[in-house]
Amino acid sequence: MSSAPPPEVAALAVEVPPKLAFDPKKHINHVPPKKIWTMTEIERGNQGVSPNAVSEPFSLFTEEAVKQMRAEILSKPVLENCTYQSNLSPCQLRGYAPKYAPFVYDAWHSPQVLEIVSKIAGIDLVPVMDFEIGHINISVHSKEAQEEAKRAIAEHKSRQADEGVSGCPWEDDTPIVGWHTDSYPFVCVLMLSDCSQMIGGETALRKGSGDIMKVRGPGVGNAVVLQGRYIEHQALKAYGGQERITMVTSFRPKSPLVQDDTILDTVRAVSNLPDLYRDYTEYRLELVEERVRAQLKKIRERKNRGHKFDTPGNKAFLREQKQFFESMLKALVDEDKVIPGYTDSSHLISPDLKERDEFFSKLYVATRNKK
Numbered sequence: 001m002s003s004a005p006p007p008e009v010a011a012l013a014v015e016v017p018p019k020l021a022f023d024p025k026k027h028i029n030h031v032p033p034k035k036i037w038t039m040t041e042i043e044r045g046n047q048g049v050s051p052n053a054v055s056e057p058f059s060l061f062t063e064e065a066v067k068q069m070r071a072e073i074l075s076k077p078v079l080e081n082c083t084y085q086s087n088l089s090p091c092q093l094r095g096y097a098p099k100y101a102p103f104v105y106d107a108w109h110s111p112q113v114l115e116i117v118s119k120i121a122g123i124d125l126v127p128v129m130d131f132e133i134g135h136i137n138i139s140v141h142s143k144e145a146q147e148e149a150k151r152a153i154a155e156h157k158s159r160q161a162d163e164g165v166s167g168c169p170w171e172d173d174t175p176i177v178g179w180h181t182d183s184y185p186f187v188c189v190l191m192l193s194d195c196s197q198m199i200g201g202e203t204a205l206r207k208g209s210g211d212i213m214k215v216r217g218p219g220v221g222n223a224v225v226l227q228g229r230y231i232e233h234q235a236l237k238a239y240g241g242q243e244r245i246t247m248v249t250s251f252r253p254k255s256p257l258v259q260d261d262t263i264l265d266t267v268r269a270v271s272n273l274p275d276l277y278r279d280y281t282e283y284r285l286e287l288v289e290e291r292v293r294a295q296l297k298k299i300r301e302r303k304n305r306g307h308k309f310d311t312p313g314n315k316a317f318l319r320e321q322k323q324f325f326e327s328m329l330k331a332l333v334d335e336d337k338v339i340p341g342y343t344d345s346s347h348l349i350s351p352d353l354k355e356r357d358e359f360f361s362k363l364y365v366a367t368r369n370k371k
Helices: 063-073 076-081 102-109 111-121 143-157 273-304 311-331 351-370
Strands: 028-031 036-038 052-055 058-061 125-127 135-140 165-167 175-180 186-191 203-206 212-215 222-226 233-236 243-253
Touching: 028 111, 052 111, 052 203, 058 063, 058 111, 058 186, 063 102, 063 243, 102 111, 111 125, 111 186, 111 222, 273 311
Parallel strands: none
Antiparallel strands: 028 058, 036 052, 052 222, 058 222, 125 243, 135 243, 165 212, 175 233, 186 222, 186 243, 203 212, 203 233
C-alpha cells in the first residue's frame, strides 16, 4: 500500500510533465565503463548467472532524457499514488510505468539500451517485469544537512579524493538504502541528480571475505550495472546538494533456460501486491511455458531419431520445475501476512549483517506500531 510522500519530497512535485517520445538517437549518450569487476574479483566466483559483478559508472542518457525522466517521476500522480517507505529506505517510488511515465518505460525497453546493459552484464537481459521499471530512491537534504555538507566538502577538498574503488575505512557510513541483496539478478542504477558538488554517495559492496569495497557513485545521466541478487550492498549517503535521486531498473536473463533466482523479499512490503504478484506470476509462468516447449522438442527429436526415452533427464527437468513452483509459492505471501514497509533479514547473506538488520528491524516495527 502506498503512502504520502514526505513534505520535502512533495515540494519537488511537477504539475504536468511534458509529453516527449523516447528517441534512442537523441536520448542515449553511451560511453562504455572503463572497468567491470568480476564475481571472482569480489570473491563470489561460484555465484550468479554471469561472471560480471559490477561496473564503474558509465554515461548512458542525455541531459534531455534525464530531464524528462525527472518530470515524469516527480509528477503529482506518481508522488500521490506510488510512494512507499520502509526500514530499508525512507522514500521510494514504484509501479508507476507505463501509466504515469511512458518515456521512462520506453527508455528501459529500448533495444539499444538493453544491448548496452546486457553487454556490461555479460549476459542477455530483459526488464524483469513492468512493476520494476524505474524504482526510485529519493533522499532530500534539509538546510541543516546542507550546511553540514559544506563543512564536510571543505574538509574533503583538503585531502586527495579516492577514485573508482577503494577500501572502505569505516562500515558505519550513513546509508540512504541499508544493507541488502536485490530481489532480481541484475540492476542498472541511473543517477537523476547533479552530483558535481557532492561527496560520498558510493555503493558499498560486501566481498566474499567480508571485506568492504566501494564503487564510485555515478554522475547525472550516468549508470552502474550490478549483479545485485548475489552481492550484499548499500547506497551510502552523499553530502552536498539538495537532493539525490536514483532510478533502479531490475533485469533478468532473457533466455528462459537460464536459472532465475528471483525472490520478492526486498520488494513485497513496498509494493501494490496485486500488481506485483500479477506481473511476477505472469512472467514466471511464461518461463515455464518456454521451458516445457523446449523439453517437448527434445523428447520429440529423440523419438524421431529412434533414441529411447531419457528417463533420468526428464525426471531432472521435472524436479527443476517443481523447485521453480515451490519458490513461487514461497514468494506469493498472503497479503494479510505482509507488514507494509517491513523487510526482514532473509535476503542477507552474512550472519553479522543478518543479526544487525534484525535488531534495527524490530526497532522499526515497534516505532511504526506506536504511530
